[in-house]
Amino acid sequence: MLQNVWKIKSSRPDKSKKDWLTHVLAKNRQLDTPAKLNEFLSPSFDQITSTPVSDITKGLTRVIKAIENKEKSVVYSDYDADGICATAIMWETLYDLGANIMPYVPHRIKEGYGLSKDAITTLAGDGVKLIITVDHGVTAVDQVEHAKKLGVDVVITDHHVLPKITPKSIALVHSTQFCGAGVSWRFCWELIQKVKKSYENKLLDKLELAALATIADLVPLVGGSRSIVKIGLEKLTKTNRPGIKALMRSANLNGSIGTPRINAMGRIEHGLDSLRLLCARNQHQADELAKLLSKTNSKRQDLTTSAIATARDLVLKEHVVGVIAHESWHEGVIGLVASRMVEYHNKPMIVIARGPEKSKGSARSIPGFNIVEAIRAQSEFLVDAGGHPMAAGFTIETKHIESFTAAINKHSQALITEELLVPVINIECPLEVSDVNKETFSQISKFEPYGIANPEPIFVTKRMIVEDLRTVGPQNNHLKLQVNGLSAIAFNKGELKTQLRPGYVVDLVYTINEDRYSGGLQLKVKDLQIVQP
Numbered sequence: 001m002l003q004n005v006w007k008i009k010s011s012r013p014d015k016s017k018k019d020w021l022t023h024v025l026a027k028n029r030q031l032d033t034p035a036k037l038n039e040f041l042s043p044s045f046d047q048i049t050s051t052p053v054s055d056i057t058k059g060l061t062r063v064i065k066a067i068e069n070k071e072k073s074v075v076y077s078d079y080d081a082d083g084i085c086a087t088a089i090m091w092e093t094l095y096d097l098g099a100n101i102m103p104y105v106p107h108r109i110k111e112g113y114g115l116s117k118d119a120i121t122t123l124a125g126d127g128v129k130l131i132i133t134v135d136h137g138v139t140a141v142d143q144v145e146h147a148k149k150l151g152v153d154v155v156i157t158d159h160h161v162l163p164k165i166t167p168k169s170i171a172l173v174h175s176t177q178f179c180g181a182g183v184s185w186r187f188c189w190e191l192i193q194k195v196k197k198s199y200e201n202k203l204l205d206k207l208e209l210a211a212l213a214t215i216a217d218l219v220p221l222v223g224g225s226r227s228i229v230k231i232g233l234e235k236l237t238k239t240n241r242p243g244i245k246a247l248m249r250s251a252n253l254n255g256s257i258g259t260p261r262i263n264a265m266g267r268i269e270h271g272l273d274s275l276r277l278l279c280a281r282n283q284h285q286a287d288e289l290a291k292l293l294s295k296t297n298s299k300r301q302d303l304t305t306s307a308i309a310t311a312r313d314l315v316l317k318e319h320v321v322g323v324i325a326h327e328s329w330h331e332g333v334i335g336l337v338a339s340r341m342v343e344y345h346n347k348p349m350i351v352i353a354r355g356p357e358k359s360k361g362s363a364r365s366i367p368g369f370n371i372v373e374a375i376r377a378q379s380e381f382l383v384d385a386g387g388h389p390m391a392a393g394f395t396i397e398t399k400h401i402e403s404f405t406a407a408i409n410k411h412s413q414a415l416i417t418e419e420l421l422v423p424v425i426n427i428e429c430p431l432e433v434s435d436v437n438k439e440t441f442s443q444i445s446k447f448e449p450y451g452i453a454n455p456e457p458i459f460v461t462k463r464m465i466v467e468d469l470r471t472v473g474p475q476n477n478h479l480k481l482q483v484n485g486l487s488a489i490a491f492n493k494g495e496l497k498t499q500l501r502p503g504y505v506v507d508l509v510y511t512i513n514e515d516r517y518s519g520g521l522q523l524k525v526k527d528l529q530i531v532q533p
Helices: 020-028 034-041 045-049 056-068 081-096 117-125 141-149 180-195 197-205 207-216 223-236 242-251 259-268 272-279 283-314 334-345 371-376 398-412 438-445 494-498
Strands: 005-008 073-076 101-104 130-134 153-158 171-174 322-326 349-353 358-364 382-387 391-397 424-427 459-472 478-483 486-490 505-514 521-532
Touching: 020 034, 020 438, 045 180, 045 223, 056 130, 056 153, 056 171, 056 180, 073 081, 081 101, 081 130, 081 180, 081 197, 081 207, 081 259, 081 272, 117 141, 130 180, 141 153, 153 180, 171 180, 180 197, 180 207, 180 223, 197 207, 197 223, 207 223, 242 272, 242 283, 259 272, 272 283, 283 322, 283 334, 322 334, 322 398, 334 349, 334 358, 358 371, 358 398, 371 382, 371 391, 371 398, 391 398, 438 505, 459 494, 478 494, 478 521
Parallel strands: 005 424, 073 101, 073 130, 130 153, 153 171, 322 349, 486 521
Antiparallel strands: 349 358, 358 391, 382 391, 459 478, 459 505, 478 486, 505 521
16 A cells, blocks of 8 residues: 555634634635635535536437327336335335326346346337436437437436437436436436426425435535435435435444445346335335345445455556456445545546456546546547546457557556555645634534545644553454543554654644544544654
């Protein structure tokens, strides 16, 4: 692991005012006017409905026609948590509005990502006249043409980065400011304004699904997406949805659910069961499906752990973009493996599940390097590709893996500077020990929910005295500290116990959290440096 660089944003904060920390956090987030700060701290519903989304009117016209004429229609899902939540929102709404509509969730291994020509052919043969995609579709140029030839219209709703050539669909309902479920929800909101305004309260409740998807898909928590999460999490605390209640119980979580369990079905089994869970009307059925998701998630964890153990030894130091491939890896977990490899090596990583003829790749990046653009620049080697600047996926003919590896590293050499490859911890400002109190925590909490583009505030306090320490956890892999009268926990840093002793002086980098057991405050240690023994 590389040594972290500490970058302090506000090195000398002005503490003359009571709410000085609020102003520091605001400045560090470019909230440089009272209006911007107020909008950020008080996310509103209007921010959701005012976010620009393309082609909504065209999409609404076609969908309303399908509802009125009872045309056989399909909501064509993606298999991850965002796609499943987006499908639940779209399908439930259209079904309740009287549409003749069914959901379609592709099988990750058998059908792959996005629209499948074979699936379109089957659906057309069954009399389907309209396909509405959710959380995918912007790259489906050939698939949309195929659908047209079979007399099937396609309305795309998606949030992924647009390629140079987009499909000639009836409508391309699109915004990169939302996740797929956010776009789906927004489309449905505009739909009920035209068809059935009395459905508003039911659709507002579905913001809990959009919030889960926004968090799971790592969408920047600013603007409309921040409002979705803020309002949606409030809905979650009093949810009436049997599937979410069952997931909460299954995952032993209070007030939130483990979206990895929703993802797990699509990764290694079939995402349809996740959709069944979210849309379940019966609590017994929901509880049984939650057990299935829990079991599948455990299997996913085992596959991921095994793949990570193999992957670590395959990364070549000289590659600025790590590209590793193995025939034993399950394609459903390679994205998770890529994320762990980025954490470990602090460089963009591409992990490929090698197949006999075709292979699946998943990529994760570091801040400052657009991974989907780098992958698309190697299109001559690829079957397809799509994603975001920080995460992408693709299909490649196995025989091209080595050529692709060389080409993407050559392409990226000048784009990835040494500075980008150094792991940085961004620190809001230094705090004194006396600053760590309930008032400080109250000011910090105003900036919740945290996520991409609004990280949890991290602080540094210099020259803290270690008063006590011990390891905790099933494998003694966590370090519990007492420093200057404050409780601190350093997750996955149990090995530091051999380097520390009571009386040592350390510089500590941490977040401030509420200890749900004691009711007091606890520091979560991100990094530390020994000043003197």
